[in-house]
Amino acid sequence: xxxxxxxxxxxxxxxxxxxxxxxxxxxxIATMAIAMKREEIHILILTDLVGLxxxxxxxxxxxxxxxxxxxxxxxxxxxxxxxxxxxxxxxxMRIIEQNPRRNLPKSSSLFxxxxxxxxxxxxxxxxxxxxxxxxxxxxxxxxxxxxxxxGGIVLYALSKKARGLPVLMLDGIAGISGISWCLWILGFLLxxxxxxxxxxxxxxxACGLLLKVASKVGLIGLLMREDIxxx
Amino acid sequence: MISVPLFFYFGIFLAIVGSIATAWGPGVxxxxxxxxxxxxxxxxxxxxxxxxxxxxxxxxxxxxxxVISLILFRAIIRLEEMGADV
Numbered sequence: 001x002x003x004x005x006x007x008x009x010x011x012x013x014x015x016x017x018x019x020x021x022x023x024x025x026x027x028x029i030a031t032m033a034i035a036m037k038r039e040e041i042h043i044l045i046l047t048d049l050v051g052l053x054x055x056x057x058x059x060x061x062x063x064x065x066x067x068x069x070x071x072x073x074x075x076x077x078x079x080x081x082x083x084x085x086x087x088x089x090x091x092x093m094r095i096i097e098q099n100p101r102r103n104l105p106k107s108s109s110l111f112x113x114x115x116x117x118x119x120x121x122x123x124x125x126x127x128x129x130x131x132x133x134x135x136x137x138x139x140x141x142x143x144x145x146x147x148x149x150x151g152g153i154v155l156y157a158l159s160k161k162a163r164g165l166p167v168l169m170l171d172g173i174a175g176i177s178g179i180s181w182c183l184w185i186l187g188f189l190l191x192x193x194x195x196x197x198x199x200x201x202x203x204x205x206a207c208g209l210l211l212k213v214a215s216k217v218g219l220i221g222l223l224m225r226e227d228i229x230x231x
Numbered sequence: 232m233i234s235v236p237l238f239f240y241f242g243i244f245l246a247i248v249g250s251i252a253t254a255w256g257p258g259v260x261x262x263x264x265x266x267x268x269x270x271x272x273x274x275x276x277x278x279x280x281x282x283x284x285x286x287x288x289x290x291x292x293x294x295x296x297x298v299i300s301l302i303l304f305r306a307i308i309r310l311e312e313m314g315a316d317v
Contacts, residue, residue, distance in 0.1 A: 012283065015239055019279065022243040026250045026272065033254035041310060045265045045303060049250050052269075052276050055292065056246070059283050070280075070288040074295045081299050085306035092315045144287060147294050217298070 005063065012062030023056030040088050044081065051077040071143060079216075130156035141206040143213060150217020176215045183208030235282050242278030249275055262307045266300055 004013065030049035037043055051073070058069045130152040137149025187205030190197055249272030258264045273296045280289040 011235065015236075015282065018240070018243060022246060022279075026246055029247075029250045029254050041262050041303075041307060042265060044306070045262060045269060046253065048269050048299060048303075049253055049272060052246065052250070052272050055276050055288075056279065059280055059285060059288065062283055066283070067285045067288045070285065071291050074288075074291050078295045078299055078302075082302050085302055088306060089309050089313075092310055092313050095315075096313055144290060147291065151294070 008062050016060050016062070019056055019060035023053045023060070026056060027053030044084055044088065047084075048077075048081070075213075075216075126156060137214065138210065141203070141210050143209055145206075146210045146213025147217065149210065149214040153214065154217055176211055180208040180211035180215070183211070238278050239282040242275045242282065245275030245278065246272045247275075249273070263304070266303050266307070270296065270300070 027050055030046050030053060034043050034046045034050075037046065054073060055070055058073065059066050061069075133152030133155065134149045137145040137147070137152060139145070140148060184205050187201040187203075187208060190201035190204065194201075249268060249270075252271060253259065253265055253268040256264075256268055259268065273292065277289055277292060280292060
């Protein structure tokens with residue numbers, strides 16, 4: 001017997017079982033493939049599929065609760081993929097350092113050569129689009145706004161770096177992250193201590209979340225900088 | 232008229248076919264091909280989220296899929312240029 005809240009529409013109830021079974025099938029396929037593979041990078045890619053199966057099962061709930069659970073799930077999956085890929089690269093570097101015969105010449109990576117094009121639009125357009133994205137993200141606030149503003153930061157860093165130009169320093173991101181946590185907790189506390197200021201506390205929490213997510217996405221730009229920096 | 236069950240079942244179909252293609256599809260010993268096949272499954276999940284009216288989850292899934300594929304490509308390229316067996 002399944003207990004159904006009254007807020008779930010009938011159409012979502014009829015979609016519940018197919019979504020659950022689809023999630024189970026996708027998860028089964030992904031875990032079987034993980035069990036059969038040996039190389040770590042393949043396992044990392046297949047872990048992405050297990051995350052998709054998780055989204056299926058959670059989204060079958062069909063209410064706002066599902067949405068609230070999918071967002072942190074996706075972000076945690078993103079951070080996990082980032083961390084594991086760094087660990088893989090570091091481990092592979094150590095193996096190669098211990099075995100000098102396998103030393104290979106270091107070449108460039110993701111964006112191999114800087115563009116030599118000298119067009120004005122390549123200078124001005126990325127600045128404008130990044131500014132537009134960051135402004136729109138600040139206007140949106142909250143989770144989505146953080147993602148949009150972070151996308152603007154990454155676009156700025158990548159477009160500058162792809163042309164071999166110096167880019168703004170993104171150090172001190174940990175400090176911004178700490179301040180945003182403080183804002184978030186402050187907003188949460190104010191929500192309980194003084195409920196009549198709910199709009200203020202909502203905006204404090206939303207701005208904290210904006211800073212947090214934007215700095216997280218900007219961190220990817222920081223990682224890219226190390227790669228692309230060597231000419 | 233837009234038929235929601237059609238989108239829903241097509242999304243499920245895409246997700247299952249995409250995951251089979253990621254697991255045992257042709258040419259998946261190349262990690263780049265495997266990463267691209269993951270996108271098919273993620274489009275299926277996008278359709279399912281669209282049927283459930285989960286707008287924020289859909290937008291976040293799109294954003295994280297792009298960023299995860301960037302991270303994976305970076306890892307693949309770094310590992311390949313270091314000469315690791317991928």
